[in-house]
Each structure stands twice: as structure tokens, then as C-alpha cells.
Amino acid sequence: MLPTEFSLIERFFADTGNTDYPARLSQGDDAAVLDVPAGMQAVMSIDTLIGGVHFPEQTSAADVACKALAVNLSDLAAMAAKPAWFLLSLSLPGNDEVWLEEFSSSLRQVSQDYRVELIGGDTCRGALSVTIQVTGLVPEGEYVTRAGARVGDSILVSGVLGNAALGLAHLQQRIHLPESLQEVCLNALNRPKPRLELADFLARYASAAIDLSDGLVGDLSHILRNSQVGAALRQGDLPVNEWIRENDAFDYALMGGDDYEICCTLPAQYRDRIDEWNQAHPDCPLSEIGEITATDYTLIKDKQSVDLKDRQGYQHFS
Numbered sequence: 001m002l003p004t005e006f007s008l009i010e011r012f013f014a015d016t017g018n019t020d021y022p023a024r025l026s027q028g029d030d031a032a033v034l035d036v037p038a039g040m041q042a043v044m045s046i047d048t049l050i051g052g053v054h055f056p057e058q059t060s061a062a063d064v065a066c067k068a069l070a071v072n073l074s075d076l077a078a079m080a081a082k083p084a085w086f087l088l089s090l091s092l093p094g095n096d097e098v099w100l101e102e103f104s105s106s107l108r109q110v111s112q113d114y115r116v117e118l119i120g121g122d123t124c125r126g127a128l129s130v131t132i133q134v135t136g137l138v139p140e141g142e143y144v145t146r147a148g149a150r151v152g153d154s155i156l157v158s159g160v161l162g163n164a165a166l167g168l169a170h171l172q173q174r175i176h177l178p179e180s181l182q183e184v185c186l187n188a189l190n191r192p193k194p195r196l197e198l199a200d201f202l203a204r205y206a207s208a209a210i211d212l213s214d215g216l217v218g219d220l221s222h223i224l225r226n227s228q229v230g231a232a233l234r235q236g237d238l239p240v241n242e243w244i245r246e247n248d249a250f251d252y253a254l255m256g257g258d259d260y261e262i263c264c265t266l267p268a269q270y271r272d273r274i275d276e277w278n279q280a281h282p283d284c285p286l287s288e289i290g291e292i293t294a295t296d297y298t299l300i301k302d303k304q305s306v307d308l309k310d311r312q313g314y315q316h317f318s
Contacts, residue, residue: 012104013088016118017111021084021137023119032119034085040137045075051128055190056171061099062106063190064130069110071213072134073194074260078211080144080203081136082196083114088121089131114196138203144264148207149227153265153292156274158195158284161216162240162249163188165256181243192260197284202264205273209264215255217311220263224297227265233290233308235301254299255311265292 014027025033036042049068051057059067069086076083088107092100111118116134167185169175177185195211202209208223216238224231240253266274271288278285290300299306 012100013107013118013121016104016108017086017116019084019115019117023085023117026117026119027121029120032085032087034119034135036137039140041140041143043076043079043081043136043138043143044133045072046131046133047072047075048129048131056168058171059190061102065103065106066110066191068130068132069107069114069116069134070192070194071260072132073114073116073196074192074211074213074262076134076136077194077196077198078144078202078209078262078264079136079138080142080199080206080209081138082199083116083134083136085117085119086111086132086134088118089133090121090123091126091129092123093126093128114194138199142203144202144206144209146208146210146223146226149223149229149265149292150207150267151229151292151294153207153267154271154274154288155220155231155233155263155290155292156266156286156288157212157216157239157261157263158198158286159193159259159261160188160239160241161212161259161261162244162253162256164192164258164260165189165215165252166241166243166249168256168258169252177243181241184241189258192258194260195262195284197281198262198264201273201277202262205266205270206264207267209262212259212261212263213257215257216259216263217254217308218257221297221308223263223265224292227292230293230296231290231298232293232296232305233299235299237287237289239285239287239289250301 023032023034073083163185167189170177208227210219210223212219235250238253244252274286297308299308
């Protein structure tokens with residue numbers, strides 16, 4: 001007998017994840033019921049990943065699950081929120097139980113690692129796509145937006161930029177990476193790490209923040225537009241691997257996308273916090289790559305200024 005939607009959910013997705021904020025009513029009813037603790041605000045985000053668009057068709061089910069949840073958690077991290085619950089909508093071309101077992105096992109592991117609970121969802125037949133809506137919590141008024149950057153603020157990014165874009169280019173045989181970089185870049189593409197450890201730092205010190213999904217240049221422009229300011233970036237200070245530097249391939253870091261690192265702006269009085277953070281968090285370093293200006297959007301490259309205002313990152317409808 002063919003499995004029903006409800007049997008699929010019960011078999012593969014029951015008891016997925018855990019949270020510090022258990023739902024009042026979770027899976028098994030028409031909707032979930034949640035209690036937002038006193039003094040907290042809910043922060044929500046939703047993303048859809050489509051096979052062949054947001055991930056290559058050959059991507060493993062485990063990697064699809066990991067990335068689908070991670071990219072949503074990255075949005076929470078950018079707003080200084082801590083994850084609590086998520087909903088899943090899964091469209092499948094058929095009943096592939098091996099794929100579902102691998103997907104659900106990976107989703108369960110990632111959700112446990114980040115302490116976020118699956119509280120409901122939906123499955124249907126169709127082209128492969130994964131939609132996740134995630135909800136996090138933040139102390140009232142302590143969320144960080146894209147609108148607070150001010151002239152003189154430092155521009156920071158976490159981690160390393162460009163590795164995910166390199167991994168995709170390698171998969172598509174547009175470049176050939178040295179063996180020493182292949183695993184690193186493919187992991188960056190398929191298993192991004194949401195920088196949730198930055199939540200407290202952002203809430204205390206950052207004036208604005210965004211996660212880098214469509215490329216540094218395009219995503220930072222959202223902060224500039226919302227804050228009504230400009231920026232000057234320094235190419236030499238971008239945190240990139242040696243292959244990018246040696247091949248002068250900085251466009252992978254500037255516009256490649258899929259990094260899911262955090263870009264934030266930091267008022268001058270908090271600059272000493274950067275070294276403190278880096279000493280305490282060597283796995284999530286912050287690099288100062290430029291500063292907020294009154295106007296213009298430029299990249300300082302070899303002592304020359306390159307205009308960035310017409311440069312864009314990944315465009316979904318181009």
C-alpha cells in the first residue's frame with residue numbers, strides 16, 4: 001500500500017529537534033500553538049530551496065536537509081535571535097524512502113545541534129523543493145536590523161568569503177580547484193554554518209547586520225539603502241583563501257553568494273571588541289573590511305577606487 005502524507009510525516013519527521021521553548025501544541029493537529037516567553041519577541045524567516053536552482057540536482061539528501069535549515073537559521077543569526085521552532089513544507093517527485101530516510105536523519109541531527117524543534121509541516125508530490133519557516137526569540141527591543149549603520153562605523157564579516165561559490169564553480173567544471181580546497185569549498189556550499197554564536201555580540205554592539213546569501217556586494221547594499229549611507233570596502237582585507245588571492249578571483253567573494261556569513265556594522269567605540277571576540281572564537285573570526293561613508297559605494301583595489309553601485313549579487317529573476 002502506498003504511504004499517505006500523514007504516515008510519511010509520522011515515520012520520518014516525528015520528534016525532530018529539540019528546543020529550550022517547548023510548543024504548547026506541536027505536530028499532529030491543524031496548527032501549532034506557541035507561547036512566547038514574557039519579555040521576548042518572535043523573529044520569523046522563510047526560505048525555499050528548489051532542486052536545480054538553489055542546489056545542484058546531484059546534491060545528497062543529507063546536504064539538502066542541512067542547507068535548507070541552515071540558511072533559515074542564518075537569517076535569525078543576523079537579527080540576533082536564537083532559534084526555537086520550525087515548519088517544513090516538502091515537495092517530492094515520488095516516494096523515495098531511501099532519500100527520505102537520509103533527508104530526515106540529517107534534518108534531525110542539524111535541528112538537535114542548533115536546538116530548534118520541528119512543530120509541523122506539509123508534504124506533497126511535485127518537483128523537489130524544500131521550504132522551511134523558522135521562528136526565533138530575542139529579548140524585547142534587542143533585535144538587529146539593516147537600518148542602523150552610521151557614517152564611521154566599521155564593516156565586519158565573519159568567517160571566510162567565496163568558498164561556497166568556488167565549490168559550485170568546481171562542481172559545474174567552470175574551474176578546477178586543488179585537492180586541498182575541494183572538500184572545504186564543497187562543504188561551504190552544501191553545509192553552511194549559521195553564525196548563531198554571534199547573536200549576543202550583534203545585540204550588544206552592532207548597529208546593523210545582514211546574512212550573506214546573494215553575495216557581499218549585493219547584500220551589503222541592502223544595509224546601505226536601508227540606512228541611507230555609503231561604504232568603502234578594502235579588497236586586501238577580505239577574508240578569502242589563498243587560491244582567490246593568487247588567481248585574483250575576488251569576484252567569488254564579492255558577488256558569488258551562498259556564504260551565509262554575517263556582515264555587520266560596528267560603531268567606533270566598540271572596535272576593541274573585535275580582537276576580544278576573535279581570541280575567544282577562533283572558529284568564527286570577524287574581519288574588518290571597510291567602513292561606512294556618507295555617500296558612494298566603492299571598493300579600494302590596488303590603490304584605485306572601483307564603483308560598486310551597479311554591481312549586483314545573485315538575482316532570482318534575472
